[in-house]
Amino acid sequence: MTERVFDSLIVHAQVATIAGSAPHCGSAMREIGLLNDAAVGIIDGNIAFVGSSQDAAALETKECLDARGRLLTPGLVDPHTHLVHSGSRENELAQKLAGIPYLEILQQGGGILSTVHATRRASREELIEQALRSLRTMLLWGTTTVEAKSGYGLDVPTELLQLRVAQELRKLQPVEIISTFLGPHAIPPEYQDRPDAFLEQMIQLLPAIQTEQLADFADIFCEHGVFSVVQSERFLEAAQKAGFGLKIHADEVEPLGGAELAAKLGAVSADHLLAASENGLRSLVSAGVIPVLLPGTSWNLRAKPARARFLIDTLQAPVALATDYNPGSCPTESLQFIMALAANELRMTPEEILTAVTINSAHAIRQAHRVGSIEVGKQADLCLFNADNPAYLVYHFGINHIADVWKKGQHVVVNGLYIDNP
Numbered sequence: 001m002t003e004r005v006f007d008s009l010i011v012h013a014q015v016a017t018i019a020g021s022a023p024h025c026g027s028a029m030r031e032i033g034l035l036n037d038a039a040v041g042i043i044d045g046n047i048a049f050v051g052s053s054q055d056a057a058a059l060e061t062k063e064c065l066d067a068r069g070r071l072l073t074p075g076l077v078d079p080h081t082h083l084v085h086s087g088s089r090e091n092e093l094a095q096k097l098a099g100i101p102y103l104e105i106l107q108q109g110g111g112i113l114s115t116v117h118a119t120r121r122a123s124r125e126e127l128i129e130q131a132l133r134s135l136r137t138m139l140l141w142g143t144t145t146v147e148a149k150s151g152y153g154l155d156v157p158t159e160l161l162q163l164r165v166a167q168e169l170r171k172l173q174p175v176e177i178i179s180t181f182l183g184p185h186a187i188p189p190e191y192q193d194r195p196d197a198f199l200e201q202m203i204q205l206l207p208a209i210q211t212e213q214l215a216d217f218a219d220i221f222c223e224h225g226v227f228s229v230v231q232s233e234r235f236l237e238a239a240q241k242a243g244f245g246l247k248i249h250a251d252e253v254e255p256l257g258g259a260e261l262a263a264k265l266g267a268v269s270a271d272h273l274l275a276a277s278e279n280g281l282r283s284l285v286s287a288g289v290i291p292v293l294l295p296g297t298s299w300n301l302r303a304k305p306a307r308a309r310f311l312i313d314t315l316q317a318p319v320a321l322a323t324d325y326n327p328g329s330c331p332t333e334s335l336q337f338i339m340a341l342a343a344n345e346l347r348m349t350p351e352e353i354l355t356a357v358t359i360n361s362a363h364a365i366r367q368a369h370r371v372g373s374i375e376v377g378k379q380a381d382l383c384l385f386n387a388d389n390p391a392y393l394v395y396h397f398g399i400n401h402i403a404d405v406w407k408k409g410q411h412v413v414v415n416g417l418y419i420d421n422p
């Protein structure tokens with residue numbers, strides 16, 4: 001048998017493998033499979049070796065990088081973003097600081113609706129350009145896979161445009177994009193008095209999105225003053241029948257019952273959950289729904305954070321974390337910032353946090369067979385940090401700890417710099 005020649009070998013690293021086929025639940029979230037002085041080998045974009053640096057010394061490789069004891073993790077997976085949109089909303093900061101609630105700004109025609117106006121006016125090229133800037137930031141800060149929702153069109157052409165832009169973005173840069181159709185994100189002005197007619201229009205759009213393979217998931221903003229539990233069930237059931245995986249913006253502001261609905265329908269994830277009832281949390285965990293927590297949003301809206309400790313300690317849940325990157329409730333692309341907030345606001349440990357932004361977030365978008373852990377056979381999506389332990393990442397907050405990033409084996413960030421066409 002001919003000896004395999006590796007494309008790359010990373011040696012002398014502290015490797016957090018976060019291995020395991022199922023989501024890491026409860027106390028198992030603290031098991032990150034840390035290997036001291038370890039090596040990872042890459043062949044054809046996939047991980048082909050994980051072992052000791054000593055054993056790796058015998059391997060033949062085209063390139064070798066000495067990590068000098070630094071932390072190597074799976075590429076970060078962000079399972080909830082509103083990536084494709086136009087403009088920003090710093091003009092609403094004063095209202096927020098004056099104490100005007102998030103939903104009231106929306107009811108006055110601002111908030112989500114203000115981004116809908118901007119997105120409807122934007123060209124395809126403008127949407128691509130703005131999203132490309134965000135994707136570049138995400139990659140430089142360690143995110144290698146991202147979920148991207150539509151939901152700033154709220155009409156057929158613009159919803160389709162957002163999804164097609166997400167599809168196009170896959171060809172233009174290295175971050176992998178998993179798309180979600182969030183047509184029922186708010187009620188557009190032209191349907192203010194006929195929300196059911198709008199919902200019906202979004203339901204009618206599902207088969208076309210499925211046929212064009214524009215989205216893997218369908219999602220709805222189930223919230224007081226937006227879509228009720230009954231309306232959410234109608235939309236999500238139709239989406240399930242059309243073949244979509246289900247997600248839900250659940251109980252972000254009021255304990256409406258979104259968590260219970262996610263459990264009833266067997267959603268892949270239920271996201272936000274700040275106000276979810278104890279019963280709702282219990283039922284979604286029993287039903288195998290991944291709770292995706294968004295501490296950037298609760299922090300930015302100055303709301304009480306989700307009950308991460310209850311989910312992890314009492315319910316033994318597989319918690320995932322996401323940025324919720326969007327121009328309103330959470331304008332940040334940085335999962336590293338979210339990781340710091342998860343420690344301070346949600347009281348999660350550094351190990352739980354690493355699990356929540358890798359293997360568990362990969363499960364939240366059904367990509368764990370390919371990404372989210374460092375295991376032979378998986379895609380070589382890797383982050384090398386300027387830190388030698390997970391605690392340092394969340395302790396020293398607000399700065400970018402990334403040294404290097406590999407996406408599908410390509411060395412796309414080198415010493416903190418983005419490499420185009422590596």
Ligand SMILES: N=CN[C@@H](CCC(=O)O)C(=O)O
Pocket residue numbers: 082111112115221249252297324326327328329330
């Ligand atoms: N809450 C609903 N949707 C987004 C916010 C969108 C916006 O404010 O533009 C969220 O998940 O936080």
Ligand SMILES: [Zn+2]
Pocket residue numbers: 080081082249324326
């Ligand atoms: Zn969201």
